[in-house]
Amino acid sequence: MSGTASAPDVDVIIIGAGAAGMMCALTAAQRGRSVVLLDHAKKLAEKIRISGGGRCNFTNLNSKPENYLSQNPHFCRSALARFTPQHFIAMLDKHGIGYHEKTLGQLFCNDGSEALIAMLKSECDTAGVRWCMQCEVLNIEQLNSPPDEAISHSAKLPTTAARSPVISQTGEKAGGSISSHFTLTTSRGQFRTYSLVIATGGLSIPKIGATPFGYQVAQQFDIPVTKLKPGLVPLSFHPLDWQPYSELAGISVDALVSYGKQSFRENLLFTHRGLSGPAILQISSYWEQHQPLHVNLLPDHDMQGLFAQHRGSRMLLSNFLAQYLPRRLADVWCGQMAENKPLNQYSEKALNGFAAKLLDWQITPTGTLGYNKAEVTCGGVDTHWLSSKTMQVNNVPGLYFIGEVVDVTGQLGGFNFQWAWASAYAAGQAV
Ligand SMILES: Cc1cc2nc3c(=O)[nH]c(=O)nc-3n(C[C@H](O)[C@H](O)[C@H](O)COP(=O)(O)OP(=O)(O)OC[C@H]3O[C@@H](n4cnc5c(N)ncnc54)[C@H](O)[C@@H]3O)c2cc1C
Known part of the structure; x- marks a missing residue:
């Protein structure tokens, strides 16, 4: 996975191996894309593990756009319509995972959330997703020129490891036939990819790995982030x-x-x-x-x-x-x-x-009680800058934001996971 070669090593890199990241990875890999799923944490999908009191309220049968808060209330409509609770249930059925409806359309796993994590991991593995856990991203560079020439445009990489990413954009504005690709410098080496998906979630529960990484990436690419605040919180x-x-x-x-x-x-x-x-x-x-x-x-x-x-x-x-x-x-x-x-x-x-x-x-x-007790972060990457069909940033080809990092926040009751699955599927079909 070294960055010395001029062509990207991989079609898709997804940062964040949580709910949205895994769903996007398996969707893209099932379409034949080569995918690397990268996370700074030791264990994947910690939030799925602790969700719903350990049983994961993984969807809501009544999911509708009205169940979501966003400055752009119609944005979620397309993705939710194309990946419904029934699509997710079909995956559970295929793996023989039992579930039950608790109340108001809320579906929970019968035997705990580990079964759901194992299902997503197994789908990723079968489709050939490569994992890169305990990996810190230090620098992201976008090159808007043909891959073979791109290396000569790249900015000098930082010599010291900073926790927050240093992101630079070089080359001309992408568009027309010019392809965009990204070089990532990480604690585990350099990666080059055509599509970069940010699935790093929100700010809630920092002790299990939440960071502002996704918002920092947005800001560095001049994509606005709407006001953030703890949601679903005492x-x-x-x-x-x-x-x-x-x-x-x-x-x-x-x-x-x-x-x-x-x-x-x-x-x-x-x-x-x-x-x-x-x-x-x-x-x-x-x-x-x-x-x-x-x-x-x-x-x-x-x-x-x-x-x-x-x-x-x-x-x-x-x-x-x-x-x-x-x-x-x-x-x-x-x-x-x-x-x-x-x-x-x-x-x-x-x-x-x-x-x-x-x-x-x-x-x-x-x-x-703040982000230590909040289930979600309200606000996020401004959806006016994203395609509602693909989650791609309108003026940065190849860059996608999915899941909770986006300004789409579900009400309590399985709606947040449904958004994670649906937005991830939309991007997974497009990368
Ligand atoms: C206690 C609790 C209970 C919940 N229960 C439910 C529920 O029952 N039903 C429901 O619908 N929703 C629930 N939620 C909300 C739900 O968990 C989130 O909305 C959902 O996990 C968002 O998915 P995501 O993939 O966008 O982000 P996450 O699942 O948070 O995944 C983000 C991933 O990115 C990684 N990451 C973060 N920063 C970096 C970085 N700098 N570098 C590399 N990797 C990074 C993290 O380690 C993590 O693996 C709950 C949340 C909490 C906190």
Whole structure:
């Protein structure tokens, strides 16, 4: 794999052996392309391994463009239409891997995510993909001229190993018949390739190998990256504000959580530092700093009507609420919102006020628990610069971005893996 030869060693190099990288590698290799899949980590696909509590929620049967956040909401449409959950399920069936639907179209592996990783690896191996693990990319150089002449255009490679890539573009702007190719200098030698696919994912969970590499590559090629923020992440509150609720840690309620036009009816979990659970993870991807969230703690109840029915009752407010909410939550809520008196000692106006607060509890988180706890990174490589059919950068022939590094972020429930598979398949068909 040395770089002294003038012709590329390999048709396709994919950086990032995660969900998208492996799917792209096996798709391209099955089409007869020579493929090298390169990753800096020791183990491949760490995120698949830990996903879905170790069982990997690998797709969602109801995947639609509406399940994705992006500055360019229609971008994902084409790729999702051409590689559907059924295509992925067909691969599982071929390998005899069992799965089940948990809820809302979410499919999980019966026997853990290792089976899915083994399936993708085996498909890659059978198709002849070559692996290059524990490999750091130090420099990427694009040469927009015929391969035989390209070497004379190349910039001098850095002599010291830098962790972030030094990327240079030499030669004239590609287009027409001029072919583009790339030279990669890595900790394991030099590679030359016609197609370079960036599948290095987002920033979440750095301790298992997440890096900003993909965004750096985009920036070096003058491709904009949209605003990045942790998504599908627990929310935190100021410790003093949260102090009364911190004792509720571990309590979960079925709630309707809203921000702007988005609402999610799922479980909400109290934690020592704030709120988590599926409803909160979902809304966190939409939530913007300093803005309030609206929480309906009793979405199935007409609280105003119930209070009206029991206005004459001597039952304590907390005991009344404990019929509908967990007892500890009812106690704390009463302590925060009202004196805990018998219902018949409140005015109708006061009871209506309690009902309104239960149905629209407004809370303003101070922040999120950040990339260490986030399942995804919202934002990414600006899709206006990519082909929605192939994921190729419009003005850099041969360069592709796939998976989470792209500004397409799925909601909770298997949508992120479905995007990884679909965008990878689109690129794998084109490289
Ligand atoms: C705890 C957790 C649970 C999740 N559960 C689910 C779930 O159940 N369902 C779902 O749909 N989504 C889930 N997700 C999200 C999902 O894992 C990601 O969206 C998906 O893995 C993205 O795939 P990807 O291939 O783009 O990136 P990744 O899977 O993150 O792969 C990126 C690869 O690039 C490598 N890499 C990074 N930087 C470099 C570099 N500088 N040089 C070389 N290699 C590099 C990494 O080592 C990694 O192997 C979960 C995420 C987390 C963190």
